[in-house]
Each structure stands twice: as C-alpha cells, then as structure tokens.
Amino acid sequence: MTGLHIPDHPVVADRLTRMRDVKTTPSEFRVILKSLAPFLVYEAARGLPTELKEVVTPCGRAKGKLLTQRVVLFPILRAGLGLLDGALQVFPEARVGFIGAYRDETTFQPVEYHRSGPKDLRDCAVFVLDPMLATGGSAVFAINKVKEMGAVAIRLVSVLAAPMGVDAMHKAHPDVPIVVAAVDPELNEKMYIVPGLGDAGDRFFGT
Ligand code: PRP
Ligand code: URA
Numbered sequence: 001m002t003g004l005h006i007p008d009h010p011v012v013a014d015r016l017t018r019m020r021d022v023k024t025t026p027s028e029f030r031v032i033l034k035s036l037a038p039f040l041v042y043e044a045a046r047g048l049p050t051e052l053k054e055v056v057t058p059c060g061r062a063k064g065k066l067l068t069q070r071v072v073l074f075p076i077l078r079a080g081l082g083l084l085d086g087a088l089q090v091f092p093e094a095r096v097g098f099i100g101a102y103r104d105e106t107t108f109q110p111v112e113y114h115r116s117g118p119k120d121l122r123d124c125a126v127f128v129l130d131p132m133l134a135t136g137g138s139a140v141f142a143i144n145k146v147k148e149m150g151a152v153a154i155r156l157v158s159v160l161a162a163p164m165g166v167d168a169m170h171k172a173h174p175d176v177p178i179v180v181a182a183v184d185p186e187l188n189e190k191m192y193i194v195p196g197l198g199d200a201g202d203r204f205f206g207t
C-alpha cells in the first residue's frame with residue numbers, strides 16, 4: 001500500500017463536516033474525532049500482512065488469518081492524541097509511542113520536545129497519527145524519527161491535508177501511505193489549511 005487514500009464513506013464525510021464547523025465545541029470535537037479515527041485507521045490497515053491459522057471453535061475447526069506484525073501507534077503530540085482512542089478501538093493490543101513536536105510559529109518548522117515508546121520498531125506496523133498535514137514538516141519529521149528506530153512498515157493517518165503536505169510526504173517518504181479524510185486546496189499565510197478546521201490541538205483541548 002502506497003500513495004494517498006481518501007475513504008469514500010458517508011460517515012467519514014459527516015464527521016469531517018462536523019469537525020470543520022466553527023460552532024462545534026471542544027467536547028463535541030473530541031467525540032467526533034474519536035468516532036472518525038477508526039474509519040481512517042481501518043483504511044490504513046489494508047494490506048497488513050497475515051498468516052494462516054486454524055482455530056478450534058465450539059463447533060468445529062476454522063481456517064483463518066492472524067496479523068503477523070505488532071502494531072505500534074505513534075500520535076504526534078498534542079493533536080495526534082485526538083486520534084489515539086479511536087485507533088485503540090481498532091487495535092486494542094497496540095503499543096503506543098509518542099512524539100511531541102510543535103510547529104514554530106515563525107519558521108513553521110517542527111520543534112521536538114518529547115519522544116518515548118518501543119525502542120525497536122523493525123518488525124512492527126507503525127501508524128503515525130496526526131490530524132493535520134499542512135506543510136508536512138511535522139509528519140516528515142516524525143516519520144524520520146520512527147525510521148531511525150527501525151520502522152519500515154509505516155502509515156500516516158490524518159484527517160485533513162493540504163497539497164503541500166502531501167507533496168512533502170511523497171518526496172521525503174514515498175514508501176509511506178497516507179490516509180486522510182480530505183485534501184483541502186491551500187494554506188494561508190500562517191500555514192493553516194484553508195478552509196480546514198482551524199488549529200486541531202486548540203479545538204481538541206479547548207485552548
Ligand atoms: C499541528 C498539527 C500538526 C502540525 C501540522 O500541530 O497537529 O502536528 O501542526 O502542520 P505541518 O504539516 O505544517 O507541520 P501544532 O504545531 O499546532 O501543535 P499541537 O498539536 O501541539 O497543537
Ligand atoms: N495545524 C493545525 O492544527 N491546523 C492547520 O490548519 C495547520 C496546522
């Protein structure tokens with residue numbers, strides 16, 4: 001799985017429209033983002049490797065499949081936390097790492113302030129979670145970091161992207177598929193996605 005994936009689903013469209021609405025309160029925003037996240041993570045999970053497994057049911061034997069890679073979720077703080085609960089609904093067994101990075105208000109470059117999580121990501125399926133892919137600086141940076149930790153099977157799960165962010169990701173990490181609910185036309189002079197939904201972290205945390 002590579003490239004850009006935009007799920008064509010009425011529930012995804014509904015949730016995104018509600019999140020965009022300036023009248024949506026932080027508590028509503030949290031609930032909506034939590035309910036959107038599983039749809040995006042489900043889409044990003046396509047193509048995960050599986051192995052055949054036979055199990056004994058109460059009524060017989062069934063041939064099935066099990067995922068072979070351990071799943072690690074990497075929300076980019078702060079706003080990526082908004083996708084975490086929903087992602088854990090899809091992968092309750094996942095391990096969770098964190099990359100704390102904020103975008104400098106003048107240079108728009110990511111500034112890292114925290115990193116924790118499993119040290120060795122070599123045999124893992126890594127899902128980087130960040131609702132906004134604007135210039136792409138934060139996502140490119142975070143994926144550089146998980147690659148330094150050995151990750152090779154990486155997916156980026158976002159809610160909204162701008163063409164600049166998608167291009168930056170394709171250039172820096174062509175191997176990493178991106179799942180996003182929509183790609184908006186442009187960025188404004190403060191590098192916010194337009195029409196977008198505003199500052200995802202501020203809307204989620206009510207700051
Ligand atoms: C936001 C968002 C992304 C980043 C996207 O984080 O959550 O991490 O901006 O912008 P980029 O693609 O241009 O890097 P922000 O810096 O506002 O920090 P926050 O999540 O703590 O609010
Ligand atoms: N970060 C956000 O939270 N929103 C944007 O539109 C761009 C970056």
